[in-house]
Amino acid sequence: MTNRGDQKSFVVMVEEGQPGRGEGELSKGAVYKSIYSQDGLDDLHEGMQSTWDSFVKSKEIYPDKKMLGRREMVNGSAGDYVWLTYEEVYNIVINLGAAIRYVGVQPKSKVGIYGANCSEWFMAMEACNAQSMLCVPLYETLGNEAVEYIINHAEVSIAFVQDTKLDLILATLPKCTKLLKKIVSFSTCSAAQRSKAEASGAALLSWDEFLKLGKNNPTDLTPPTTSDISTIMYTSGTTGEPKGVLLSHANILCAIIGYDHFLRERGQQQTEKDVYYSFLPLAHIFDRLTEELFVFLGASIGYWQGDVKKITEDLAVLKPTLFVAVPRVYNRIHAGIFGRINAGGGAKRMMFHYAFDMKLKSLYNGFKHDKAAPILDKIIFNKVKMAFGGNVKCVISGAAPLPSHLEEFLRVVTCAPVVQGYVLNTRQIAKPPDIHDESQRIMFVQSSGLTESCAATFIQVPDVISMHGTVGPPLPNIEVRLVSVPEMGYDALGKPARGEICIRSKTLFSGYYKRPDLTDEVLVDGWFSTGDVGEWQEDGAMKIIDRKKNIFKLSQGEYVAVENLESIYGQCELVDQIWVYGNSLESTLVAVCVPNQPKVEEWAKNNGLMGDFARICRDPKTHAHIMAALNATGKAKKVKGFEVIRGVVLEPLPFDMERDLVTPTFKLKRSQLLQYYKTQIDELYATQKQQ
Template sequence: METLPLAKFRQQVEQHPERVWLRQPRAGQLLNLRWQDVDEQARRLAAALQAMGCAPGDRVAIWGKNCAEWFISDLAIMMAGLVSVPLYPAQSATGLRYVLEHSKTKVLIIGRLDDLPDLNSAVPEQVIRIAMPLCDLPSQHDWATLQAKYAALPLAQLHQQSAEELATIVYTSGTTGNPKGVMHSPRTMAFAAAQAVAHMQINEDDRFFSYLPLSHVAERFMVEMASLFSGAPVSFAESLETFADDLRDVQPTVFFSVPRLWTRFQQGVLEKMPAAKLDKLLKLPLINRLVARKIRQALGLNAARIMITGAAPISRSLLTWYARLGLHLNEGYGMSENMAYGCFNLPGQIRHGTVGKAMPNNEVRISETGEILFRSRALMQGYYLEPEKTAETLIDGWLHTGDKGELDSDGYLTITGRVKDIFKTSKGKYVAPAPIEGLLAASELIEQVCLLGSGMDQPVALLELAPATGELAQAEIEQRLSEHLGHVNRQLLAHERVRFAYVVSQPWTIDNGCMTPTLKIRRNHLESLFAESLAALKPEQPVLWQAQHTQKIGEPA
């Protein structure tokens, strides 16, 4: 049986009280929190929560960007026997209110946020608010005052976790409809973390850097829980402005990012060194090693031995680009529903184009309809207050992911698309958009791509251009995109070939509804904006620009 999170935390405190676990830069200074410091602060906050009337099983939400206090809050909630509800920092006021009301949250702990919403519309009046350091929103309680008040009255008797109790409700960002509340227990969290730490050989000498939203199960599992179970220290960024410097200072050995940010890191390199020049230098003996090391150091990844990419597909060309720099990205795959404990490309065993093999003590198989299924001790308890959706997703002990995939003879899994994303053209042919989007995304000109085609003669590609294209003439962009589109189409079956590319005028963001808080494209939303008008176009040229048409993003198609 697994050692549960609170018991593991107590082990770390007892065995390594003076060892630093959390490193928080603040106002130009580095705050080093030892295991015993975290224990003291968490016990004080747990006592405060109980004094506010929180009883075992009550919900406490955490809303803010990653910081040491986020970890401490999560531990305090466990210590008091409460249930955590992590919220995305970029959550809309409407989405925030839905989650707080649906989960019946009693207390909201608020941290630093980039955009300050109207609390009156976002937070129900009865919800008690606690402000972390650097929180600019009005709250009834603040961190420093509570820490001082309960310094002499910390929680003495910690809640005794049971394996199957409800520990957290993680609301999926959802590409359609309201988010679903994924229920996880201490056992699922412990199982996933302990297995991953052993499988990846992570230990107390490693270093984590936490910056992706802790409200996403992957960051919580792969950074918070993995550091708890390995004893490895975690560092945070002070702000978006200091992010690059903070990352370089830390030089993490384990680093987790998503494809869109891996693309941004690449663009940052290419803005300083054009692709043609870099390619030439990387072909020169001896020089190539010096150049690659300099770039790794500038990125802050020279010491990284495990570089995880997940949450969305990543192109082979981007994986190859990083590999030439000596940065071998480890693509993985999991879901909120299995604590992100799915498949992984281990260092030294990477197979590009796949998401790796099943993690230990985790079964994966492909159903008769081509759907990916998982079975392990990391599976959720179900969706909060939604038994029908739970029954549709958990069947006979197997998690039905909604993703389509293929397993090769060595057990490597390739994701071929979403079951619901596959569309049928007017010719009656079915098209899986994900593989085609992956081929199109290989161009350094393209930031994001979404393939549409339901009911159309041929698919059409919506393109958001990369920021670096701002320095190029439109004619050059059109020529290069046309050549790339021709190259992609030559690899496709006749009914899959992209009729034309449509370059959008505005970036897809969380605010305009085109992206989820986890930076996944809301395909249905883009279809509602563009599909009808694009189907009516019969262009002769392969590239069209939205700026030359009347429709603007955010307006009905």
């Protein structure tokens, strides 16, 4: 391992910048890559061309090692984890692949997988790999229209479906049977469900029936090559129809090697001894890549029960060494911890906040996470580790950027370096850890990227406090340059260099399925245009400062970067979710806000407001209270006059997928939000004009 902890810059220049040479040609900044890849990356094992080869390699090295685990149900209650070994999983996968071929599905065909994370999900995916078929995952939260669109657009011919999703898939079947002729349940199916499938010209089989079919009709493997497409991942998108991102086996393998290389360089590598808790959607590239990494290492993957309320219970039984979640989950943890602290009385609250401030100050003074406040860790903060099962040594966040206050919170209470990564598009009982035992330290990593770049793009370097508020330097397998955005005043050749972030890598997708027009818009000469505006920092970290695409102009001519404002106003402690809106016909901004229910209900109780949460949100006093809090947050962050929110709608229910207001990764769907709240938005503007 190379020890570069004292680096002044974590990037090296690959190519110099280029000024625009003619009218309309944009200037381009220098190309940089990670300091950790200046000597090259680790090679793949000899003969490894695909993710199938990665699985087979681990099976050969660790045949009896635990691979996939689930909670065993005993008298209606979840018991211990029961495991399938690498050898057992391999044998099941071989039979699944043979059955798929026996029912007439050929290599290069598309296979749908629809349901929550589980062993069957992963084994169905590996069966696709064994026979050179393309896995088409569908988020378990998708509704009828999205499922129908993806099945037809991808031309899915066979689908593996969770038993709780069978009725939904059968409801869409009449509009999907041009190619979809076979459905396989993750477990069992009823006679009525079989009849409904047959009525639409399809066949429905149970998991055991399908396995028996493959066992009785063996066939040769058809393993994929490096350039073969492994999966079509549909990004839900915030506007328009889902886009099918084509990712090859080479893309996934390169991403695995780059991420593994970075962890090894930093002394935080995962090994075959590690255990991962899987609950983020396998249909999302973030979890998919993590599980592929663990298979590559020969490590173990334990699946959740499918209930977010039982995550803590699962963790206590599984005792994972790796926990991966999204900021939304960590935000709940933040709210829960502070809720308990505040409910504990004045002395307890005062002690916690004193300890918090002391440790945070030490971190900013340059102390590493394990040296900043070891006594306070032992007395107060190490208790947080028990919430993750007691054995966690690495906690990763991705799929959305961490707000600054949440990053600081996690740096302190997890006793770990918080590493914020780049995100686009796109949840026991054991002896307390020994404060002096380095093996029991938790590392907190935030790393993510785009589906189009196979997840990871940038990642903070652990224990480099100067990277707070940035997404860090590029991962070892990524090259980055900035391109000027003159209409927004960003110069890629300026000091500091600012511009649209463009990336080049072997992890980049080959295009959007059946959409060459969209591919050509974002993929030019091997460079992917992200739409995000970044600024290089002196240490080689990237700071996201704007969004090229989500900007609009108010009637007075001022441009508004709405995502930046949502990030600012989202730091208000009374706010859980916020959508900021404006247009070129109006001179002011308005917003729809989902208040933080515990905090607002506590305020209401202290101020004599009665009723349920919806009634509290309708009360003018609550409206005035939250408007004042939003204005105070904006003032503290020094927003400009035209960036001040002048009106707000209070929504008691979270923005959700059921109303089509957010994507499966909880990104705001702006056009749908406008349509849903149009009446209230119009009323806000009308009221302003009357004042």
